[in-house]
Amino acid sequence: MTSRRNVLKTGVVGGLISASGLSPVLAASSEGSVTIPDPISNAERQTRINAAQGMMQAQGSAGIVIEAGTSMLYFSGLGWGRGSRLTALVIPAEGEPVVITPAFEASKLAELMVMPMEVRTWDEHESPTALIASVIDDRGSAHDFRGAIGLERSTRHFVADGLRQEGGGREIVSASPIVSALRQIKSPHEIALMQAANDITMAAYRATYPQVSAGMTGKDISALMHEETKLLGARPTFSSAQVGEASAYPHGSKKVHEVANGQVILMDCGCDVHGYKSDISRTWVHGDANVEQIRVWNTVRKGQDIVMEMAQVGSSFGAIDDAVRAYYEAEGFGPGYKTPGLSHRTGHGIGMDIHEDQFVVRGNETPIAAGMCFSNEPGIYLPGKFGVRSEDCVYMTDEGPRLFSPLAPSIDDPIG
Numbered sequence: 001m002t003s004r005r006n007v008l009k010t011g012v013v014g015g016l017i018s019a020s021g022l023s024p025v026l027a028a029s030s031e032g033s034v035t036i037p038d039p040i041s042n043a044e045r046q047t048r049i050n051a052a053q054g055m056m057q058a059q060g061s062a063g064i065v066i067e068a069g070t071s072m073l074y075f076s077g078l079g080w081g082r083g084s085r086l087t088a089l090v091i092p093a094e095g096e097p098v099v100i101t102p103a104f105e106a107s108k109l110a111e112l113m114v115m116p117m118e119v120r121t122w123d124e125h126e127s128p129t130a131l132i133a134s135v136i137d138d139r140g141s142a143h144d145f146r147g148a149i150g151l152e153r154s155t156r157h158f159v160a161d162g163l164r165q166e167g168g169g170r171e172i173v174s175a176s177p178i179v180s181a182l183r184q185i186k187s188p189h190e191i192a193l194m195q196a197a198n199d200i201t202m203a204a205y206r207a208t209y210p211q212v213s214a215g216m217t218g219k220d221i222s223a224l225m226h227e228e229t230k231l232l233g234a235r236p237t238f239s240s241a242q243v244g245e246a247s248a249y250p251h252g253s254k255k256v257h258e259v260a261n262g263q264v265i266l267m268d269c270g271c272d273v274h275g276y277k278s279d280i281s282r283t284w285v286h287g288d289a290n291v292e293q294i295r296v297w298n299t300v301r302k303g304q305d306i307v308m309e310m311a312q313v314g315s316s317f318g319a320i321d322d323a324v325r326a327y328y329e330a331e332g333f334g335p336g337y338k339t340p341g342l343s344h345r346t347g348h349g350i351g352m353d354i355h356e357d358q359f360v361v362r363g364n365e366t367p368i369a370a371g372m373c374f375s376n377e378p379g380i381y382l383p384g385k386f387g388v389r390s391e392d393c394v395y396m397t398d399e400g401p402r403l404f405s406p407l408a409p410s411i412d413d414p415i416g
């Protein structure tokens with residue numbers, strides 16, 4: 001492989017946002033570099049905290065508790081790994097947030113803190129959930145917020161159990177109505193970061209595609225894509241390539257297939273830019289495609305068009321999935337989730353996590369709103385033969401959906 005190194009240009013790009021406030025324009029330069037906006041600032045994180053507290057106060061909640069993970073990053077910028085000992089971010093309904101952590105971790109935590117926040121520690125014989133309760137008691141002294149304590153959805157059971165015993169009789173509830181509600185509406189800055197991630201993934205696809213040759217395995221192709229993404233300066237989050245029959249199963253097969261004439265190649269790849277993700281799939285045939293492969297590819301591509309037509313502010317995510325499946329069934333696939341056909345949901349939310357709210361799936365009546373981001377990936381799978389998935393991600397504006405990456409032109413030109 002010829003070595004290439006494309007240097008990322010860092011800095012806020014002037015004119016990124018259109019009058020709608022949600023249309024970043026990030027283009028690869030003639031040298032192949034991609035302009036990267038600055039990371040999320042502490043000022044934007046503080047705006048998120050303020051919004052969460054406003055929602056808590058409106059609901060009469062006492063506070064929310066967030067363990068290590070992307071939600072902690074979202075509000076504080078603190079990257080921390082989970083262990084058996086609890087480190088958590090406590091956002092009370094009023095006052096400054098507090099991070100609680102084991103006492104012996106305090107020095108390490110101080111090195112990783114991005115936002116200035118109070119840190120309270122607990123020793124090995126002490127209860128971290130009692131410490132959480134004391135934070136909420138202290139912060140709620142000005143106003144008697146005796147309401148529920150909300151737990152971010154990935155918080156472990158022992159935290160909930162401890163707060164039920166030591167939380168002063170407060171109800172323990174899900175914090176998703178606050179955390180998810182905020183995270184699923186992306187700011188222009190977040191969308192610009194996601195645009196950069198998608199631009200890099202597409203640039204890596206353009207570099208990888210011509211290098212694929214007969215005799216390669218899926219692992220070989222994945223390694224190429226992984227390396228090209230790194231050369232572009234981003235962190236690969238996944239680089240999957242399924243060859244031949246393995247493409248018939250959405251997450252592949254343990255069987256090893258080699259690239260040969262007439263074999264389907266399905267790639268699913270993404271990267272991370274300042275904590276925000278891309279997720280793009282492309283499918284093509286090495287050499288000559290047969291009539292069935294062309295028909296299935298074109299049907300999937302039409303499914304993507306239906307997603308774009310149906311994705312309008314105020315309509316539901318479930319209606320998108322229903323419309324795609326109705327078209328597929330008319331073409332002889334399915335019904336429902338049966339194969340040959342679409343065995344998974346039509347899409348998923350995306351942002352700091354690859355899979356976030358909202359899901360483009362039957363029964364999801366959530367209204368689509370400007371700022372929501374989700375994947376458009378209505379694949380078709382023929383077990384024992386091959387599968388096709390074209391995936392591009394979408395961000396919603398008041399005027400309708402906008403693509404982070406251009407839809408694949410054809411089975412013979414999958415990258416564009």
